Amino acid sequence: MSRDRNDYRCLAVLVCGVALGCQFKIEPDESNDQLGDTLRVLAIRSEPADVAPTETAEFEALVYAPQGCSVDDAAEYSWSWCPLRDPSDLSCAIAEDDAREAWEAQQLDAPFPSYALGAAEIGAFTHALPAESATLLCALPKGPGRDTSDAAFDACLAEIGLSVRVSVTRCGQTAVAVKRVPLVAEDAEYRNTNPNPAGPLTFRTADADTPLDAGAALTAGINYIGRAEYEVPVECPTDDPAAPCQSELFVDEDKSEGGEPTTRSEELRASWYLTKGRATLEEVTQSLGGFGETINGFGLPDPAESYVVLENESEPGDERLFILLFDERGGVGWAEHAFRVEPTE
Numbered sequence: 001m002s003r004d005r006n007d008y009r010c011l012a013v014l015v016c017g018v019a020l021g022c023q024f025k026i027e028p029d030e031s032n033d034q035l036g037d038t039l040r041v042l043a044i045r046s047e048p049a050d051v052a053p054t055e056t057a058e059f060e061a062l063v064y065a066p067q068g069c070s071v072d073d074a075a076e077y078s079w080s081w082c083p084l085r086d087p088s089d090l091s092c093a094i095a096e097d098d099a100r101e102a103w104e105a106q107q108l109d110a111p112f113p114s115y116a117l118g119a120a121e122i123g124a125f126t127h128a129l130p131a132e133s134a135t136l137l138c139a140l141p142k143g144p145g146r147d148t149s150d151a152a153f154d155a156c157l158a159e160i161g162l163s164v165r166v167s168v169t170r171c172g173q174t175a176v177a178v179k180r181v182p183l184v185a186e187d188a189e190y191r192n193t194n195p196n197p198a199g200p201l202t203f204r205t206a207d208a209d210t211p212l213d214a215g216a217a218l219t220a221g222i223n224y225i226g227r228a229e230y231e232v233p234v235e236c237p238t239d240d241p242a243a244p245c246q247s248e249l250f251v252d253e254d255k256s257e258g259g260e261p262t263t264r265s266e267e268l269r270a271s272w273y274l275t276k277g278r279a280t281l282e283e284v285t286q287s288l289g290g291f292g293e294t295i296n297g298f299g300l301p302d303p304a305e306s307y308v309v310l311e312n313e314s315e316p317g318d319e320r321l322f323i324l325l326f327d328e329r330g331g332v333g334w335a336e337h338a339f340r341v342e343p344t345e
Contacts, residue, residue: 035275035322039170040064041177042273042334043324049192049331050182051127051162057181059123061166062334064322067275069171078167079123080115083137084160090178098140106136123166127183134160182330190251190261195268197325198335199229203308217340220316224308226272226279228323228335269326270304276319276341277310316343 042062051057063075082092083099096115103112110128117123138156162181167174184191202211203224211227218224251261272279308321321337 035064035273035320037066037068039066039069039168039173039175041166041168041175042322043326043332044164044166044177044179045194045332045334046164046179046181046330047194049194050184050188050329051125052184052188052191053127053129053186056124056126059117059125059164059166059179059181060121061168061177062322062324063168063170063175064273065170066173073171075121075168075170076119077121077123078119079117080165081113081117081125082115082163082165083133084156085163085178090165094137094140099137102136102140103133106132108133117164123164125162125164125181127162129162129183180330192327192329192331194331194333195325195327196231196333197228197270197323198333199231201226201228201321201323201335201337201339203227203339206307217342218308218310219344220310220313220341221344223311225305226308226321227305228337230304230325266327266329268328270306271324271326272306273322273324274308274319275321276315276317277308277313279306279308310341313341314343316341 040063042064045060045062046057047060048055048057059079061077065075082094084093085091086093092115100112108130110130113126113128117125134157138153138160161183163178164181165176165178167176182192200214202214203216203218203226204211206223206225212218251263318338318340321339322334323337324332324334326332
């Protein structure tokens, strides 16, 4: 390879992280349709939302268990991390033994961090990765026929970091999910925090402006609009429906004007999951520039609202609704609400 593996232009990649790489993936890949009889990991949250050297991050999974699952059947967790994933199946692209051997051969000051992160409900990882570990791990042989080009090496550097995996087993089912957690420099001036969607939830029929009384049951066969009050500044002008919504501001160090970082509105994405009915707006995106496309091509005027379609539901019962809020830097928050569906009179 023509490039020096110790090129200092590459060393900061592992520490700084890549904003676009903060994805959350589920195995198998399922849509946000009505929650049914399948155990699912809906999200993984890291606290803090990004991790600096010497900090310990704690990971929590939002797990949906089918309604028939007994509360006495405790969930079993298995947490692990990996520096690089195979995009085809989310497996770890760098074997732990190979990484440890290369680590020890370089006599790095910090001991090699085991991929295993424990079997408790909360996983934990202490960031002790030196900057040189990025180039070290990307230079590892990956078997016969591996791509040794500069482009492949650069692609590895762009993706390598902290990828967290959780496997949850409960009621005879297993769900697996993976999340990329951003790593930041020790002296990072601008840190992310997880958005918080926790707040009251109200319902109204699609042809009414007044919400139902708090705790009022929904009627099977009727469609509603659910509105959540987020504990994050998401503001939509009421006097100008065409005006874009505003979300929390943050300093974008990747975009500067006159040498100074740009302060801009962060894009937030909301996902609604229901145990009864379905959310026709499964995913709503809003930012300073307005709304992005929704899954079914249209949107309500407010990202804190979603249709709750019960027209095909006839069975009453106590139900749950989960609202997840993602920001564009890998932060996530969630809220759970209970509601009841009653039969048509």
